């Protein structure tokens with residue numbers, strides 16, 4: 174089997190949403206595919222009306238294939254302070270033509286305000302490792318884990334784009350989607366993430382490949398030296414990050430993956446991607462797409478990095494592949 178689904182950017186690439194079919198007859202919800210977490214959760218008819226603000230909701234009672242997973246609950250909180258919790262159904266889930274018949278669909282009974290405010294997203298589809306799924310008392314598998322045994326190849330690829338529709342493919346590598354060769358590097362999934370080591374300016378950086386995180390968060394030393402090249406750039410505590418004049422021409426940001434004997438491959442993030450967004454309506458000052466990880470405790474290669482590459486999340490061989498495109 175295989176699947177292929179469009180990933181549409183929202184609000185200047187802050188997140189990417191994909192249509193997912195749940196239940197019988199199919200209910201299509203736009204979900205945020207997140208390689209940084211492992212719960213598939215959705216706004217539902219169980220979510221208080223006061224917390225629903227235009228989102229499409231899942232109605233288990235109108236799905237003939239839905240079965241309540243009795244006694245099961247879930248509760249998750251994310252790096253940006255957002256959170257949600259609820260109950261669990263097993264139902265049929267289809268992503269880009271790839272179907273899993275008994276997928277844990279976590280229905281929200283509570284969502285935090287930032288989810289209520291995000292009117293375009295109906296929830297998340299976690300693509301990290303099932304070891305960090307939050308369902309209790311019996312932990313559930315991710316969509317990818319459930320699908321893997323049926324896939325032509327035990328992998329999925331992420332091809333996110335700047336201000337344009339990209340694609341997640343499951344079970345195969347689309348050779349027309351990238352240029353040159355794919356450089357592979359081992360994945361450390363001991364924390365449940367797609368952990369890997371890259372080299373930036375000769376310094377090894379261990380971080381995670383996270384489609385659910387908008388920006389890149391790296392060690393202070395790397396971030397400070399990057400912005401030292403931009404006149405007027407400074408760390409601004411009120412914005413909690415590096416800002417600079419919007420007219421600045423930003424240097425490209427490169428990192429090397431799979432550096433071993435073969436020299437590995439270099440991913441180059443265009444400077445224009447690092448000029449992320451204005452901090453206010455005047456459009457004078459802009460917020461950087463590369464920020465320090467010091468308040469997070471983990472380095473994150475988020476969408477700003479991922480959309481500069483074609484990325485292979487290889488679950489069978491526990492490796493990450495990076496290619497230019």
Ligand SMILES: CSC[C@H](NC(=O)[C@H](Cc1ccccc1)OC(=O)N1CCC(N)CC1)C(=O)N[C@@H](CC1CCCCC1)[C@@H](O)Cn1ccccc1=O
Pocket residue numbers: 187188205207208209210250251252253254255287291297366383384385386387388390460469473
């Ligand atoms: C430093 S982890 C911050 C990161 N959340 C972000 O990146 C949000 C994403 C977003 C975009 C648009 C609307 C709402 C939310 O966006 C910003 O925080 N932005 C964008 C806008 C900028 N002006 C400020 C910075 C984050 O918790 N990701 C998690 C998945 C997110 C949760 C929120 C909903 C979207 C998916 C997750 O993979 C991060 N994870 C990774 C490993 C371990 C735990 C963990 O939890």
